[in-house]
Amino acid sequence: MATQTSFLPKTAARLDRMPPYGFELINRRLTQLAASGVDVIRLDIGSPDMPPPxxxxxxxxxxxxxxxxxxxxxxxxxxxxxxxxxxxxxxxxxxxxxxxxxxxxxxxxxxxxxxxxxxxxxxxxxxxxxxxxxxxxxxxxxxxxxxxxxxxxxxxxxxxxxxxxxxxxxxxxxxxxxxxxxxxxxxxxxxxxxxxxxxxxxxxxxxxxxxxxxxxxxxxxxxxxxxxxxxxxxxxxxxxxxxxxxxxxxxxxxxxxxxxxxxxxxxxxxxxxxxxxxxxxxxxxxxxxxxxxxTPQSWIDERNAIYQARRDALLAACPSIGLTAFKTSGSLYIWAKVDDGNDAAYVESALDQAQVSLTPGAMYGPAGKGYVRLSVGIEDARLQEAIARLQAWYAKRH
Ligand SMILES: Cc1ncc(COP(=O)(O)O)c(C=O)c1O
CATH class of the missing domain: 3.40.640.10 (Type I PLP-dependent aspartate aminotransferase-like (Major domain))
Structure with a gap:
């Protein structure tokens, strides 16, 4: 049954100017999938997976x-x-x-x-x-x-x-x-x-x-x-x-x-x-x-070495999953062009068919259309699993 809200005041015009936060929408969708038992691997979010010192x-x-x-x-x-x-x-x-x-x-x-x-x-x-x-x-x-x-x-x-x-x-x-x-x-x-x-x-x-x-x-x-x-x-x-x-x-x-x-x-x-x-x-x-x-510099260096190995694994995998990546030397992200140019369809299909969540490039501005963002903030074993899932999905698609 729809909730009756017609008696409430209209929300501010400010809200009409602002889209909801992209990751809030992604989180909502992934929470629903998790509740129905789907094991999604998240390469979308830029959140460190390792603990602080x-x-x-x-x-x-x-x-x-x-x-x-x-x-x-x-x-x-x-x-x-x-x-x-x-x-x-x-x-x-x-x-x-x-x-x-x-x-x-x-x-x-x-x-x-x-x-x-x-x-x-x-x-x-x-x-x-x-x-x-x-x-x-x-x-x-x-x-x-x-x-x-x-x-x-x-x-x-x-x-x-x-x-x-x-x-x-x-x-x-x-x-x-x-x-x-x-x-x-x-x-x-x-x-x-x-x-x-x-x-x-x-x-x-x-x-x-x-x-x-x-x-x-x-x-x-x-x-x-x-x-x-x-x-x-x-x-x-x-x-x-x-x-x-x-x-x-x-x-x-x-x-x-x-x-x-x-x-x-x-x-x-x-x-x-x-x-x-x-x-x-x-x-x-x-x-x-x-x-x-x-915190000693060595703690940061060791952490970065882990991220760097994950970056290398993702960069190496990109050609096999229809992506052309920009080689990054900083941040948690791989930015990659979708070979067929449709980031929304790519992200949707990867989630639906491979249960891997990626971020569509258009979330970052008009120039992001046709790109996706992948994060290295994911444990090594899950990253390997995500790559294997994406490769199997992409091979079946083409
Ligand atoms: C470029 C950039 N600026 C700022 C932030 C916000 O970071 P904080 O956790 O300090 O709010 C982020 C978080 O992902 C970010 O990517």
Whole structure:
């Protein structure tokens, strides 16, 4: 029987502008399949399958035992966590920031990315987002009533932005923010510091805030070392960077990230944030600070070696399942062109016939049509099983 809802007020026009979150729809479908006993292997979601470093979990437990750590904390997060983020930026990137004024802890970087739009964007303003993007950049913009300007990523330049095409955009003068993300979700593209120099010059010329979303800085392969946008000369004056512990230390469910920027930007974001949430649970901050301060590089290297072997297995399998892959040196993803060009049909059939879930490229922007994204965040045995299922399915299909 249909639920009677006609007496309820109409939902906000905002909802008409925003599609539901893609992964929410995928999760819903997969939950139904699981309930009916179907064993689906998930190569769709970019969530680390391995646990955080053991001392981090120990610290969470110890800290949760402290009866004094259960009250509201500061809206600016725990000072020790801010300090740990600043120390990480100094150690890893040589970037010096004031932990009390230029670091804002977040409940996952997604929260800060969306709230940044609410802090900067009014109706009539525009935001530049790569065409192929983590959806929070565009959804935050739409939530704030702004317009999205897509910036082409050039496959012939390994998915770096095409700034020349952007210069000709008729709404460029209404843009306030420009988002980039390297190592990139969904393409796995990486960049060097020269790109940030170029972007900063562009942002200065057009009075834009460069928004660098950098959660995959430590998920890298083949000896590649990812820069921070804040390393570029003069970056701090026109750049905000988002970091996250989700992929850095396999802590996606913990929801810990941070925004690093000059104080006026941090203050603007804090106005939105402090009216929206009340900070994180103190034991999370304590454990997050320990992760940043004490995790040895060898832990990250060993984790990345596992991801790299999975990447290699997927890259090797792609030709046998009708995919042409882009070789990634960072992020959790393989971005691959569907040989017959129909990503939606490919994903649907792989789920239905092989019980393997992939992400359709169109979820990441118009340029994603005809592509799929595969994740390496899956245990080795399940990955091998997924590859075998896909190969058998594809062989039968052709
Ligand atoms: C590019 C990108 N930015 C941000 C996030 C959000 O990460 P967090 O878990 O810190 O909210 C993700 C998560 O997958 C991502 O892929």
């Amino acid at each position: 053991p001392p981090v979990i120990e610290m969470l437990k110890r800290s949760a035992d402290n009866p004094k750590f259960h009250s509201y904390g500061s809206y600016r997060g725990l000072p020790a966590f801010r300090k740990a983020v600043a120390a990480y930026y100094a150690r890893r990137f040589g970037v010096q920031v004031d932990p009390d004024k230029e670091v804002l802890p977040l409940i996952g970087s997604k929260e800060g990315i969306v709230n940044l739009a609410l802090a900067f964007i009014d109706q009539g303003d525009a935001v530049i987002a790569p065409d192929l993007n983590y959806p929070a950049y565009t959804m935050g913009t739409l939530m704030a009533g702004g317009e999205v300007i897509f910036m082409q990523l050039d496959p012939s330049r390994s998915y770096l932005p095409n700034l020349d095409a952007l210069r000709a955009h008729p709404s460029l003068n209404r843009a306030k923010l420009l988002w980039v993300n390297y190592p990139n979700n969904p393409t796995g593209a990486t960049c060097d510091l020269a790109l940030y120099d170029e972007l900063i010059a562009f942002c200065r010329e057009h009075r834009l805030l460069l928004c660098s979303d950098n959660p995959y800085a430590e998920v890298v392969y083949d000896g590649y070392r990812a820069p921070s946008a804040l390393q570029a000369a003069g970056a701090l004056d026109c750049t905000v960077e988002f970091m996250s512990l989700s992929k850095l230390y396999n802590m996606a469910g913990w929801r810990l990230g941070a925004c690093i920027a000059r104080q006026p930007i941090i203050d603007a974001l804090l106005v939105i944030k402090s009216n929206m949430d009340s900070g994180h649970f103190r034991p999370m901050y304590e454990a997050g600070a320990l992760a940043l301060n004490e």
